Amino acid sequence: MKLSSLFAFVVFAALAFVACNPGGGGATGTTDAETAVAATVNGKNIMLKDVDRQLSQRAQGQQAQLSQLQLAAARLQVLQGLVQREVMFQRAEREKLVPSEEEITQQIAARKQQGHMTEEEYQRQLKEQGLTEPALREELRRDIAIQKLQEKLIGRITINDREVEDFYNNNKQQFVATRGVQLAAIVLDPNPNEGATQDVKSEPEAKQKADITYQRLKNGADFATVAREVSEDANSLLRGGDLGFATEEQLKQNGFPPELINRLFNSMQTGDITEPVNIGGRLFIFKLQLKRLQNENLTIDSPGVRDQIKQALIGQRQELLNAALMETAMNDAKIVNNLAQNMLNSPA
Secondary structure (H helix, E strand, O other), X not given: OOHHHHHHOEOHHHHHHHHOOHHHOOOOOOOOOOOOEEEEXXXXXXXXXXXXXXXXXXXXXXXXXXXXXXXXXXXXXXXXXXXXXXXXXXXXXXXXXXXXXXXXXXXXXXXXXXXXXXXXXXXXXXXXXXXXXXXXXXXXXXXXXXXXXXXXXXOOOOOOHHHHHHHHHHOHHHOEEOOEEEEEEEEEOOOOOOOOOOOOOOHHHHHHHHHHHHXXXXXXXXXXXXXXXXXXXXXXXXXXXXXXXXXXXXXXXXXXXXXXXXXXXXXXXXXXXXXXXXXXXXXXXXXXXXXXXXXXXXXXXXXXXXXXXXXXXXXXXXXXXXXXXXHHHHHHOOEEEHHHHHHHHOOO
C-alpha cells in the first residue's frame, strides 16, 4: 500500500493501541496519549492527540484495518505537515500577521454563508470533525496568518511584457479555444439536498415551479437575477447560474441527453433558453451564453490570454517563493521530533 493511500483509512482501536505503546511509535514514552508530545518547534509542543485527530479527519470515517507499521508511517507524514505549519505560523507571528478575533469571526460567518449552513448544521459539522469552537478558531488563526504570510510574497512578484510574450511564443499549442458551449442554469431539485437554498419537496412541485420560472424568463426576466432567487444549485447560483464552459464530451459525461446537446450546438442561438429539462432527477432551465463550433487558435492579444499567462507565471513564482520560505523557516527553527526518535529507539 502506498503511503498516500493510508489517509483513506482510520482504525480508532489501532490509534489507541499505538498511542499507548511507545514501541509502536509513541511520542515520549508516556502511556498517557492526552499528554504525549509528538514534537516541539522552538519549544512549542505538538501533541500526539492532535496528530491522531488530523489522521482521523483525513480518514473520513472509513473502516479498514491498518497494520501498526502503516499507522506509524501515516503518523510521521501527518506530523511533518503539522511541524511545517507550526514553523510557518511562528514566522507569521514574528512578522505580526496574526489575525484579530474579529477577522476570525468574519471568516467563520463567511464559511457558514458559503455553505448555506444553519447554526445547528455548523455545530454538527464541528462535532463530525472532532472540533470545538475554540479549536476551530485556533486553526483559522493559523490558516489566515500563513495565508497572509504567503500573500505578502505575492506583492513582491512582478511580471513584465517580455516574459508574457516569451511564454506565449514557447507554448502556442496550449492556447486553443476548444469547440463547446458556455451555459448558465436554474436548477430545481425535488430530492433531499443539503446544499439547496429553496428546496422543493416533490416532483410535481418542482415541475410547477420550473414552469412558472420558465414563463418569467420568456416574459423577459433577467436570467442571472432569477437564478439567484430560485436556483437550488449552491455552486452556481451566486454566479447567476453560470456553469462555465464545457466541451461536447464533457456534456455527455455529465448526462446531457443527446437531443439537448444537438440543440445546443445546432439550432440554439446565443442568449436562447431551454424549457425545463430533466437530467438525473433534477429539472434544469439552461441559457446558452456562448457557442464555439470549432477549435480556434488564440493570439496573445485574444481576450484574457495575457492575463492568463501573467497569472500562470505569478503562480509559478509564488510556488517557488513558498518553497524557499518554508526551507529557510525550517532551517531557522529548532525542531525536536520525539515521534521519530522513539521509533528509532524502539524499532521492533
